[in-house]
Amino acid sequence: MTPEDAPDQNDDRWSDLDRPPLNAAALRRALVRNGGHGSLYRDVRLVRRTGSTNSDLAALAASGEAQEGTVLVAEEQTAGRGRLDRQWTAPARSGLFFSVLLKPGEVPLSRWGWLPLLTGVAVATGLSRTAGVDTALKWPNDLLVTIGGEERKTGGILAERAGTDGVVVGVGVNVTLRADELPVPQAGSLALAGAVNTDRDPLLRAVLRSLEEWYGRWRSAGGDSGRSGLQETYAAGCSTLGRVVRAELPGDRSITGEAVAIDGDGRLVIATEEGVQEPVGAGDIVHLRPA
Incomplete structure (x- = not known):
């Protein structure tokens, strides 16, 4: 979509006074x-x-x-x-x-x-x-x-x-x-x-x-x-740390464990029940309620 700089003729930019436009x-x-x-x-x-x-x-x-x-x-x-x-x-x-x-x-x-x-x-x-x-x-x-x-x-x-x-x-x-x-x-x-x-x-x-x-x-x-x-x-400031999480990873793989650290590469380190600390660099994280 092409960016629009000018308002439409029928568009009142002040129609919602709680939401004024930026300058x-x-x-x-x-x-x-x-x-x-x-x-x-x-x-x-x-x-x-x-x-x-x-x-x-x-x-x-x-x-x-x-x-x-x-x-x-x-x-x-x-x-x-x-x-x-x-x-x-x-x-x-x-x-x-x-x-x-x-x-x-x-x-x-x-x-x-x-x-x-x-x-x-x-x-x-x-x-x-x-x-x-x-x-x-x-x-x-x-x-x-x-x-x-x-x-x-x-x-x-x-x-x-x-x-x-x-x-x-x-x-x-x-x-x-x-x-x-x-x-x-x-x-x-x-x-x-x-x-x-x-x-x-x-x-x-x-x-x-x-x-x-x-x-x-x-x-x-x-x-x-x-x-x-x-x-x-x-x-x-990361609310994920200290939580039990599920990491849904590429390739339909997932791991569950406690998020224990952010490593030097910015990855989330998850400690699994098997005692393995696995760094996750990409994936969807779900915060789970503590057991």
Whole structure:
């Protein structure tokens, strides 16, 4: 789908006063400092509606129209994707839907797998500070909040390669979704979790500044998750650790056990009943109730 920059003639962007539109110029002024010198961000682009910000930004990168630090924000995504090609949809202006192009060329390729986890730390940190909501990370890339004593998914992260030298990191966060708008009962939003601030402008700025900070720290450490503090910080905020989980792995294989650690490669280490500690690098994790 082609991104749409201008509203439809019959579309009143202020029809829901609880969901005002973002201001692209204000975001650029706040994030693109000194013309992009000394800052990660080079450009912030805002579209009213598109299929997927990840797909659009990857296409811009492939055509040479986007450099590292380009941010693409959509007021509405009609074909947003999560892991395993799951769809992510939400009403217009009800959340944060954006992608960032990163090119960590000086970091060994073997360490790029930390980028979605790094983004999770950045998003959780930025939202906790600005929305005043306790957030947790479900390995590898889900953002959880607590609503009525129950963990609910309110956000997700999808990192995809963009050519040979780049990664597009996409983020989707439900901000003001009401209970009757949730796509599934297990979903949540910052508003339903009691956020003290649901203004998307400061939320987006806080998340992007947190991402800039963590990405800079990780890159300066050559992608070393230990030296940058990323491994320790992710583990501290990961609700998967210490839980009994089932890992559904490629090839219709699954393992069950206690999630005991995040290793230096960002993998989840599961201790099985057989006494084996097995690192999981890819798969779907289900939190199980303790026996």
